[in-house]
Amino acid sequence: MAEKGRGDVLQGTLDMLVLKSLQLGPMHGWGITERLETGSERVFQVGQGSLYPALYRLERQGYIASDWGVTENNRQARFYKLTSAGRKRLTEERATWARMSRAVDLVLRMGEAEA
Amino acid sequence: MTMRSTIRDVLMRIRGLGQRRAMESRLDDEMRFHLDMLTEQHVRAGFSPIEARRKAATAFGGMERFKDEARDEYRSRLLDELGQDIRYAARVIRRNPGFGVAAALTFALGIGASTAIFSVVHGVLLTPLPYDDPDRLVVLWESQPARGNDRNVVSVPNFEAWRSRARSFERMAALVPLPATIGIAPGPEHVMGAEVSAGYFEMLGVSPASGRTFASNEEQNGGADVVVLSDGFWRSHFGGDRRVVGRTMAIDGRPHTIVGVMPPSFDPPRFAWLGDQAFWRPFGPTDNNRGWGRFLLVVARVKPDVPSDAALREVRGIAAQRATEDNRNEGWSATIVGLSEQITGDARLPLLVLLGAVGLLLLMAVTNVANLTLGLVRRREHELAVRRAIGATAGRLLRQIVTLSAVVGAVGCLIGFIAAVGGVRALVALLPLETPRSGSIGVDAPVMLFTALISVIAALGVGAVAALRGAHGTSGVVSLRENGGRAAARLRGGSLVTAEVALGLVLTVLAGLTMRTFAKLRTVDLGFDSEQVVVARVGVSGSRYRTPEARKAFFDQVLSRVRALPGVQAASAVSTRPFGGMAPATTLGDASAAETGDSVVADVRYVDGALFRTLRVPLIAGATFDSRDALDAPPRVIVNRALAQRLWPSQNPIGKHLRVPMFNGIVPEVIGVVGDVHLMDARTPPRGTVYLANSRFPMDALDLVVRSSVDGASVVRSLQSIVTVLDPALPVYQVTMLDDLIGRALSRDRFTAALLGAFALVSLLLAAVGIYGVFAGDVAQRRKEIGIRVALGANAGGVIALVMRRALMRSLVGVAFGTVGALLAARAMRSLLFGVGATDPVSFVGVVMLLLVVAVAATLLPALRAARVSPLVAIRTD
Numbered sequence: 001m002a003e004k005g006r007g008d009v010l011q012g013t014l015d016m017l018v019l020k021s022l023q024l025g026p027m028h029g030w031g032i033t034e035r036l037e038t039g040s041e042r043v044f045q046v047g048q049g050s051l052y053p054a055l056y057r058l059e060r061q062g063y064i065a066s067d068w069g070v071t072e073n074n075r076q077a078r079f080y081k082l083t084s085a086g087r088k089r090l091t092e093e094r095a096t097w098a099r100m101s102r103a104v105d106l107v108l109r110m111g112e113a114e115a
Numbered sequence: 116m117t118m119r120s121t122i123r124d125v126l127m128r129i130r131g132l133g134q135r136r137a138m139e140s141r142l143d144d145e146m147r148f149h150l151d152m153l154t155e156q157h158v159r160a161g162f163s164p165i166e167a168r169r170k171a172a173t174a175f176g177g178m179e180r181f182k183d184e185a186r187d188e189y190r191s192r193l194l195d196e197l198g199q200d201i202r203y204a205a206r207v208i209r210r211n212p213g214f215g216v217a218a219a220l221t222f223a224l225g226i227g228a229s230t231a232i233f234s235v236v237h238g239v240l241l242t243p244l245p246y247d248d249p250d251r252l253v254v255l256w257e258s259q260p261a262r263g264n265d266r267n268v269v270s271v272p273n274f275e276a277w278r279s280r281a282r283s284f285e286r287m288a289a290l291v292p293l294p295a296t297i298g299i300a301p302g303p304e305h306v307m308g309a310e311v312s313a314g315y316f317e318m319l320g321v322s323p324a325s326g327r328t329f330a331s332n333e334e335q336n337g338g339a340d341v342v343v344l345s346d347g348f349w350r351s352h353f354g355g356d357r358r359v360v361g362r363t364m365a366i367d368g369r370p371h372t373i374v375g376v377m378p379p380s381f382d383p384p385r386f387a388w389l390g391d392q393a394f395w396r397p398f399g400p401t402d403n404n405r406g407w408g409r410f411l412l413v414v415a416r417v418k419p420d421v422p423s424d425a426a427l428r429e430v431r432g433i434a435a436q437r438a439t440e441d442n443r444n445e446g447w448s449a450t451i452v453g454l455s456e457q458i459t460g461d462a463r464l465p466l467l468v469l470l471g472a473v474g475l476l477l478l479m480a481v482t483n484v485a486n487l488t489l490g491l492v493r494r495r496e497h498e499l500a501v502r503r504a505i506g507a508t509a510g511r512l513l514r515q516i517v518t519l520s521a522v523v524g525a526v527g528c529l530i531g532f533i534a535a536v537g538g539v540r541a542l543v544a545l546l547p548l549e550t551p552r553s554g555s556i557g558v559d560a561p562v563m564l565f566t567a568l569i570s571v572i573a574a575l576g577v578g579a580v581a582a583l584r585g586a587h588g589t590s591g592v593v594s595l596r597e598n599g600g601r602a603a604a605r606l607r608g609g610s611l612v613t614a615e616v617a618l619g620l621v622l623t624v625l626a627g628l629t630m631r632t633f634a635k636l637r638t639v640d641l642g643f644d645s646e647q648v649v650v651a652r653v654g655v656s657g658s659r660y661r662t663p664e665a666r667k668a669f670f671d672q673v674l675s676r677v678r679a680l681p682g683v684q685a686a687s688a689v690s691t692r693p694f695g696g697m698a699p700a701t702t703l704g705d706a707s708a709a710e711t712g713d714s715v716v717a718d719v720r721y722v723d724g725a726l727f728r729t730l731r732v733p734l735i736a737g738a739t740f741d742s743r744d745a746l747d748a749p750p751r752v753i754v755n756r757a758l759a760q761r762l763w764p765s766q767n768p769i770g771k772h773l774r775v776p777m778f779n780g781i782v783p784e785v786i787g788v789v790g791d792v793h794l795m796d797a798r799t800p801p802r803g804t805v806y807l808a809n810s811r812f813p814m815d816a817l818d819l820v821v822r823s824s825v826d827g828a829s830v831v832r833s834l835q836s837i838v839t840v841l842d843p844a845l846p847v848y849q850v851t852m853l854d855d856l857i858g859r860a861l862s863r864d865r866f867t868a869a870l871l872g873a874f875a876l877v878s879l880l881l882a883a884v885g886i887y888g889v890f891a892g893d894v895a896q897r898r899k900e901i902g903i904r905v906a907l908g909a910n911a912g913g914v915i916a917l918v919m920r921r922a923l924m925r926s927l928v929g930v931a932f933g934t935v936g937a938l939l940a941a942r943a944m945r946s947l948l949f950g951v952g953a954t955d956p957v958s959f960v961g962v963v964m965l966l967l968v969v970a971v972a973a974t975l976l977p978a979l980r981a982a983r984v985s986p987l988v989a990i991r992t993d
Contacts, residue, residue: 030152
């Protein structure tokens with residue numbers, strides 16, 4: 001469950017955002033939330049309660065894989081990385097998203113174009 | 116999703132289930148790391164570490180809840196789908212209650228019968244004997260390889276030689292059954308005990324509950340007058356009083372000091388003529404009993420590192436030495452039999468046959484349920500095809516079919532198991548009396564494990580058959596196209612018909628063979644007439660009867676009073692009644708011929724002269740004993756026809772003399788020849804028998820044999836009072852009608868035949884139901900094809916023939932397989948058969964005909980239904 005904050009991740013887009021954040025390279029759960037927050041200029045706040053279930057789900061579906069690794073501070077952490085299926089999925093999702101956001105944009109601009 | 120991803124999915128979930136704990140700890144570690152990082156962030160922002168931690172924890176919002184959610188995500192689909200599948204199965208069953216009931220009951224039948232029989236097999240054959248390391252306990256026998264006599268009791272000198280010379284054994288002990296009269300209130304009583312040599316209890320690894328067992332010096336002089344009691348006897352006769360140790364108890368009139376009581380868990384080995392044992396007293400070799408011939412049972416414990424063949428070689432070597440040391444051992448060797456095998460001996464094969472039979476029955480039940488499930492799946496083929504078309508995976512549909520059979524199986528197994536728990540009790544009550552170790556039969560943990568195991572296997576079997584054979588219904592091959600499209604479809608479930616016929620045939624042939632065996636055994640001419648004959652044993656003991664004259668006088672008195680009873684037609688006495696178990700036998704020969712090593716073995720009975728008339732054994736030549744057979748008279752004998760023909764095939768035996776080395780070398784004259792009598796059982800043909808006069812050699816215990824026209828119970832009552840009047844210290848025991856005794860001797864054959872008969876009946880029923888189901892489905896499936904045939908001019912007869920031909924073809928294949936199976940099975944149980952061969956044509960041909968009739972009858976209804984198919988069906992669509 002996400003905490004109340006500046007903005008929750010849009011329903012249904014968390015998977016895509018997680019995949020995208022992992023495209024930058026393997027990362028642990030904490031790092032992923034950091035990436036999403038800095039990447040969204042702190043608009044998105046990802047709750048651990050949504051993040052970890054999403055990670056387990058994506059892993060089970062084969063889009064990401066995980067293994068224990070060591071952080072720069074020399075701590076044990078579980079690192080997730082994108083699989084080739086995940087990469088493909090990300091491409092598809094981005095295409096869908098692009099189509100959708102353009103469609104939403106078009107609809108929102110309907111009146112403005114006439115004016 | 117493709118099949119591959121389904122498999123991966125399933126594998127992952129199976130792994131997930133197995134690695135639940137690993138996943139939990141992974142979650143813990145991952146969450147802790149996250150929390151730590153959050154804390155560090157707050158510290159960097161300027162909070163104190165404690166504050167930072169608290170803030171982080173608050174922000175984190177209860178770790179357990181997150182873990183729950185992650186876990187749920189991981190497992191939800193598995194549970195969801197399983198739940199869905201079970202609900203689906205329940206819905207299908209609810210909508211097809213006939214299927215549900217039939218399938219569950221069929222399962223219950225197979226599982227229940229298997230569990231019941233297995234619990235008997237487990238108790239009797241598989242449960243280890245209740246002694247220390249029972250696998251190392253063996254029974255040693257003397258043997259006469261040349262005569263095929265492989266398990267003979269042992270003489271005292273040979274026992275002593277084995278015990279002192281053999282190095283393969285930790286301990287060796289001799290046992291002698293000891294029927295004895297015990298004088299404790301309320302009256303004299305006859306009980307069975309045993310004499311055992313020193314170290315017997317230590318050898319078994321059992322210790323007394325109180326007191327002690329025997330010391331080695333108590334073997335001296337034939338055994339000290341001390342006694343160890345069984346728990347049961349101690350409770351029934353001494354009220355479980357611990358202070359009983361040290362008191363005395365009279366055994367056959369001689370006071371014995373009670374030195375110990377065995378615990379309730381002690382179940383003494385019972386084999387040969389060692390039955391129930393209420394007490395034990397020490398046995399020791401004496402100069403006297405060294406000359407008594409062979410009468411000991413010998414048990415030994417093999418040393419842990421000695422292989423059994425080495426032990427056997429050593430004992431045989433000693434036996435060979437003994438043969439050179441003592442001419443009474445000429446031609447004698449030795450054998451070793453495991454104690455467990457010795458005890459379960461005769462019960463093993465019938466039980467294994469029953470277990471095999473019940474296995475076949477279970478297989479038939481599984482076949483039938485698979486058949487039913489298949490039928491159900493096919494009726495829903497359309498639905499499945501629709502669901503497939505809108506995206507259900509083939510794997511998921513298969514899983515649903517398997518879940519369906521698992522649900523039906525679980526219900527059926529539960530019913531079957533509950534029925535078995537009750538059934539086992541009934542079965543134990545039905546068991547032949549002499550079944551060894553029936554006390555250890557019960558539905559215990561191993562039996563439950565067995566039930567669980569076969570239930571899972573059976574349900575999986577059904578699921579596998581249904582899934583495999585029904586697979587094309589779910590794989591998308593069957594489209595939404597109407598079913599009748601496949602005109603000349605091949606018979607679905609044809610191999611099930613074959614299997615049903617084959618299995619039913621095997622079971623019914625086995626039943627036929629054992630039932631014919633039982634019938635033949637019942638009609639064997641036993642050589643005597645057992646109707647209306649009461650048998651009761653009376654034994655004299657104590658100083659009063661130390662002289663032969665006293666014993667003879669007592670039994671003369673008893674017999675003359677019994678003969679005077681109203682309704683008594685004849686009364687006599689014999690040392691051991693027919694069907695009365697083991698009794699003495701001896702080697703003997705014609706006194707005028709030279710003595711050879713190959714002497715004849717004959718059973719020995721001491722009788723009163725009226726025995727033959729009382730039992731209606733024909734006197735073929737000569738006469739019976741009379742007043743001339745007095746105590747000091749020259750001994751005379753009566754022989755049976757078998758012995759007479761063996762010794763004097765073409766001469767008149769009357770007046771000949773026998774040489775009987777066992778009885779101090781007496782040379783009795785043959786005065787009569789009587790018909791052969793089955794003394795042991797109905798199976799073994801009578802062997803040579805010599806009858807000696809009890810008046811010449813008075814015994815201390817005799818079976819009274821009374822033929823009367825009145826009710827047996829009243830004869831027994833009169834008998835009892837006659838004995839009590841003569842001597843109130845003497846018990847009358849082993850009272851029975853001779854007919855009942857013979858009936859009991861057949862109880863094992865009756866049990867096997869009855870159970871196999873019941874199995875066969877059930878198997879025929881299952882076969883009929885199964886075959887009916889297949890052809891009912893087949894006809895329904897082919898309505899369109901049949902309609903076309905009718906439209907093209909086929910008449911009712913032709914249509915019926917069409918269906919019947921399929922049934923017969925399939926059945927004949929089943930008959931072929933079944934006959935081969937039955938031949939093999941019958942060969943394995945050949946030693947249980949009597950009067951019928953393992954290839955008995957009557958049984959085989961009869962059963963094949965029966966199976967074909969059942970198959971045809973089961974097909975009749977579907978065939979008639981097919982004959983009524985209207986040609987209009989051909990042009991109508993569903």
